[in-house]
Amino acid sequence: MDSASDAPIKSLRPADREPNIAAGLQQVSATEARLSSVTLKDSSSRDGEDRVPSNGSLPADFYDAGEEIEAEDEEAPPSVAAAPEGSFEGDIAWRDGQGMDGEAPPSPSSSGYAGERGSSGDSSGIVEESDGSGGVSQVDWDKGKQRLHENMQDDASVSWRKRKKHFIILSHSGKPIYSRYGDEHKLAGFAATLQAIISFVENGRDRLKCVRAGKHQVVFLVKGPIYLVCICCTEEPYESLREQLELLYGQMLLILTKSIDRCFEKNPKFDMTPLLGGTEAVFSSLIHSFGWNPATFLHAYTCLPLAYSTRQAAGAILQDVADSGVLFAILMCKHKVISLVGAQKATLHPDDMLLLANFILSSESFRTSESFSPICLPRYNPMAFLYAYVQYLDVDTYLTLLSTNSDAFYHLKDCRIRIESVLVKSNVLNEVQRSIMEGGMHVEDLPVDSSLRSGSASNHLGMGRSEPVLVPQSGSGGPAGLWHFIYRSINLDQYVSSEFSSPLNNFSQHKRLYRAYQRLYASMHDQQTGPHKTQYKRDEDYVLFCWITQDFELYAAFDPLADKAQAIKTCNRVCQWVRDLENEIFLFGGSPFSW
Amino acid sequence: MASRRRMLLKVIILGDSGVGKTSLMNQYVNKKFSNQYKATIGADFLTKEIQVEDRLFTLQMLILPFLQIWDTAGQERFQSLGVAFYRGADCCVLVYDVNVVKSFDNLNNWREEFLIQASPSDPENFPFVVLGNKIDVDGGNSRVVSEKKAKAWCASKGNIPYFETSAKEGINVEAAFECIAKNALKNEPEEEIYLPDTVDMAGSSRLQSSSSGCEC
Ligand SMILES: Nc1nc2c(ncn2[C@@H]2O[C@H](COP(=O)(O)OP(=O)(O)OP(=O)(O)O)[C@@H](O)[C@H]2O)c(=O)[nH]1
Numbered sequence: 001m002d003s004a005s006d007a008p009i010k011s012l013r014p015a016d017r018e019p020n021i022a023a024g025l026q027q028v029s030a031t032e033a034r035l036s037s038v039t040l041k042d043s044s045s046r047d048g049e050d051r052v053p054s055n056g057s058l059p060a061d062f063y064d065a066g067e068e069i070e071a072e073d074e075e076a077p078p079s080v081a082a083a084p085e086g087s088f089e090g091d092i093a094w095r096d097g098q099g100m101d102g103e104a105p106p107s108p109s110s111s112g113y114a115g116e117r118g119s120s121g122d123s124s125g126i127v128e129e130s131d132g133s134g135g136v137s138q139v140d141w142d143k144g145k146q147r148l149h150e151n152m153q154d155d156a157s158v159s160w161r162k163r164k165k166h167f168i169i170l171s172h173s174g175k176p177i178y179s180r181y182g183d184e185h186k187l188a189g190f191a192a193t194l195q196a197i198i199s200f201v202e203n204g205r206d207r208l209k210c211v212r213a214g215k216h217q218v219v220f221l222v223k224g225p226i227y228l229v230c231i232c233c234t235e236e237p238y239e240s241l242r243e244q245l246e247l248l249y250g251q252m253l254l255i256l257t258k259s260i261d262r263c264f265e266k267n268p269k270f271d272m273t274p275l276l277g278g279t280e281a282v283f284s285s286l287i288h289s290f291g292w293n294p295a296t297f298l299h300a301y302t303c304l305p306l307a308y309s310t311r312q313a314a315g316a317i318l319q320d321v322a323d324s325g326v327l328f329a330i331l332m333c334k335h336k337v338i339s340l341v342g343a344q345k346a347t348l349h350p351d352d353m354l355l356l357a358n359f360i361l362s363s364e365s366f367r368t369s370e371s372f373s374p375i376c377l378p379r380y381n382p383m384a385f386l387y388a389y390v391q392y393l394d395v396d397t398y399l400t401l402l403s404t405n406s407d408a409f410y411h412l413k414d415c416r417i418r419i420e421s422v423l424v425k426s427n428v429l430n431e432v433q434r435s436i437m438e439g440g441m442h443v444e445d446l447p448v449d450s451s452l453r454s455g456s457a458s459n460h461l462g463m464g465r466s467e468p469v470l471v472p473q474s475g476s477g478g479p480a481g482l483w484h485f486i487y488r489s490i491n492l493d494q495y496v497s498s499e500f501s502s503p504l505n506n507f508s509q510h511k512r513l514y515r516a517y518q519r520l521y522a523s524m525h526d527q528q529t530g531p532h533k534t535q536y537k538r539d540e541d542y543v544l545f546c547w548i549t550q551d552f553e554l555y556a557a558f559d560p561l562a563d564k565a566q567a568i569k570t571c572n573r574v575c576q577w578v579r580d581l582e583n584e585i586f587l588f589g590g591s592p593f594s595w
Numbered sequence: 596m597a598s599r600r601r602m603l604l605k606v607i608i609l610g611d612s613g614v615g616k617t618s619l620m621n622q623y624v625n626k627k628f629s630n631q632y633k634a635t636i637g638a639d640f641l642t643k644e645i646q647v648e649d650r651l652f653t654l655q656m657l658i659l660p661f662l663q664i665w666d667t668a669g670q671e672r673f674q675s676l677g678v679a680f681y682r683g684a685d686c687c688v689l690v691y692d693v694n695v696v697k698s699f700d701n702l703n704n705w706r707e708e709f710l711i712q713a714s715p716s717d718p719e720n721f722p723f724v725v726l727g728n729k730i731d732v733d734g735g736n737s738r739v740v741s742e743k744k745a746k747a748w749c750a751s752k753g754n755i756p757y758f759e760t761s762a763k764e765g766i767n768v769e770a771a772f773e774c775i776a777k778n779a780l781k782n783e784p785e786e787e788i789y790l791p792d793t794v795d796m797a798g799s800s801r802l803q804s805s806s807s808g809c810e811c
């Protein structure tokens with residue numbers, strides 16, 4: 001926990017980032033319980049291997065509550081640059097962060113030599129827990145990480161290496177800034193190794209994009225003095241991983257702005273970790289969303305389905321405050337937009353919305369009281385802070401008012417009071433709750449003949465879940481074996497995705513489907529071809545169908561045994577269905593994108 | 596208040612081949628020593644946490660490959676690694692072998708090499724530590740560089756702290772690294788206030804900046 005002794009820093013972590021004028025300061029405990037144990041890293045070559053500057057091999061150890069624990073035996077993990085095969089594999093598992101205590105991996109100090117490491121542990125401690133619910137809240141991830149810190153290991157530890165997907169941020173001097181798993185400090189040696197690799201290539205006036213080592217990919221993103229690295233064996237396309245790193249960087253900018261570069265210019269020793277203290281949950285929740293939130297690869301946002309008039313009512317009052325000098329007014333329910341309005345000419349990028357929503361949703365402190373906090377929208381202006389007034393109106397629904405003015409707190413508070421009373425009066429908040437209960441579009445409800453449907457629209461509109469929810473009734477999908485779809489409107493920068501239904505029953509299945517969509521997305525956006533494109537792909541899991549036109553993109557998953565002609569017909573019907581319901585599932589007019 | 600945040604210190608270890616850099620690290624980090632000599636080909640990266648004066652430190656230690664200036668064949672590709680490796684270093688440890696005069700003479704070269712590559716903002720006061728290693732050899736009888744001579748050189752370079760060590764017997768190794776942390780505490784910079792820009796929209800913000808990009 002940082003404390004008075006850090007006083008001179010104008011620290012920006014959410015904890016102290018809530019000037020929270022009304023409520024006073026409230027300290028969120030930074031996850032700082034750290035051991036002082038001696039630890040060691042990629043030491044020495046004496047025992048054996050000749051080493052290239054890559055010996056900071058992949059570490060591993062954190063029983064984070066995150067996904068991606070590998071369940072299989074590991075072998076000697078690969079050095080980054082070397083290419084051993086098959087060392088990391090296993091099913092995706094979801095772990096709720098319980099009961100890791102008994103599994104403390106071998107003390108790192110006892111396995112300092114590279115040569116000893118491969119055999120220094122076994123994987124039995126990691127239990128695969130394929131869940132039905134997948135409902136792990138962000139708070140849990142936070143706790144998970146905290147716990148990690150408590151019996152954290154370094155990169156030599158087995159469980160660190162077993163993680164399927166690592167994200168690491170470091171500075172250009174090789175100092176760790178963030179690591180998804182494990183304690184940043186204990187990964188210092190590993191970070192130095194990554195820096196060495198990156199710098200080595202950069203010095204050759206080249207740019208390191210990706211290293212493949214067996215099943216592993218190491219993807220690099222260099223942003224001035226900030227290096228971002230993803231190491232994974234999830235078989236995601238390079239482009240997707242790179243975009244995930246871009247988002248991770250964007251999340252960092254959201255917290256600190258790009259002015260951070262200047263600190264490194266002035267002082268290469270600059271250690272920015274204190275500025276990020278307490279924000280780990282923000283990053284881990286973003287990373288988690290790479291596995292479930294299509295917005296992360298579609299670069300579009302999604303709306304909570306609402307009757308047109310309800311959304312209109314919300315939009316009108318937001319517009320009202322936007323005219324009074326609020327830059328953006330955003331009303332959201334979890335990850336879904338209810339309405340949003342921007343001041344004239346101000347446009348909000350879907351990625352910024354994603355990062356902002358993630359920041360708010362993953363910072364517990366926003367939930368408890370009204371907050372006023374500096375944030376940066378990297379797509380809007382990466383250099384500068386805006387000021388965000390955030391207030392939850394009910395458990396899921398929160399209002400965000402952005403201003404350029406650091407003195408705007410009282411004005412924004414007044415705006416919120418006005419907005420809230422209008423929303424209550426016009427029953428918007430109740431409608432929101434009802435929509436959450438009803439869910440979005442269910443493939444089972446796909447009308448046989450779309451003409452029958454139009455008019456009775458408000459029944460089941462929707463979109464993807466914002467978190468794993470209970471699976472609806474049984475049955476196996478919609479007509480023609482349709483299991484799921486995502487429809488993205490290109491003009492609106494919005495998408496709608498159907499609710500999950502049987503047989504896509506659990507989080508790992510959802511994630512697998514998202515990964516499949518993501519691959520599809522990457523391959524469709526890979527080469528520039530004409531405006532109309534389709535792809536039809538059958539594998540053992542699904543029949544996947546993608547159709548891209550100038551106006552929309554449709555991604556649909558069918559039973560692997562589905563008939564192709566039927567599937568294509570069904571896709572047409574889905575498009576028609578979406579168009580029939582567009583007034584309820586999309587936001588029109590209020591959105592800056594529509595101009 | 597008891598626990599201020601941990602400091603990460605990047606420590607570069609330099610010295611001629613064979614003086615015992617790797618051995619010192621192994622002794623320090625793993626409490627192990629081997630008589631066998633295996634030259635460090637790439638770079639070694641190690642981490643160790645220590646507590647000094649109630650502060651927790653992580654030492655991020657880099658032993659750079661023996662390369663550059665005096666080396667010849669095959670090492671050229673490492674040469675360009677220099678700057679990047681040295682970037683952001685908080686301390687530099689120079690090691691020589693008290694039994695090899697050349698390794699002592701070269702300290703000056705290593706120090707200069709470091710200052711060129713790392714180009715620290717205040718080279719005069721950049722924290723170095725010098726270690727005279729292998730004092731155990733032959734009971735000290737084969738020693739060719741005297742403590743006095745070494746100390747004199749250190750004094751002439753701005754009072755560099757000097758330690759006589761033996762990686763083999765673990766003499767003075769802890770003390771030397773503790774000194775690095777203490778040094779860092781002394782030189783701990785006043786934390787700067789981090790103040791990015793604010794978007795200048797209505798001209799009302801306090802921290803207007805040239806870079807604000809609002810097109811309003
Ligand atoms: N007696 C004795 N031998 C030592 C000591 N330190 C290192 N040695 C021996 O000296 C030899 C070289 O030591 P290293 O630690 O590999 O030297 P280095 O500086 O890392 O060498 P390069 O990697 O080539 O740069 C080894 O055989 C060690 O066993 C010491 O304090 N006493």
Ligand SMILES: [Mg+2]
Pocket residue numbers: 616617618633634635658
């Ligand atoms: Mg060596």
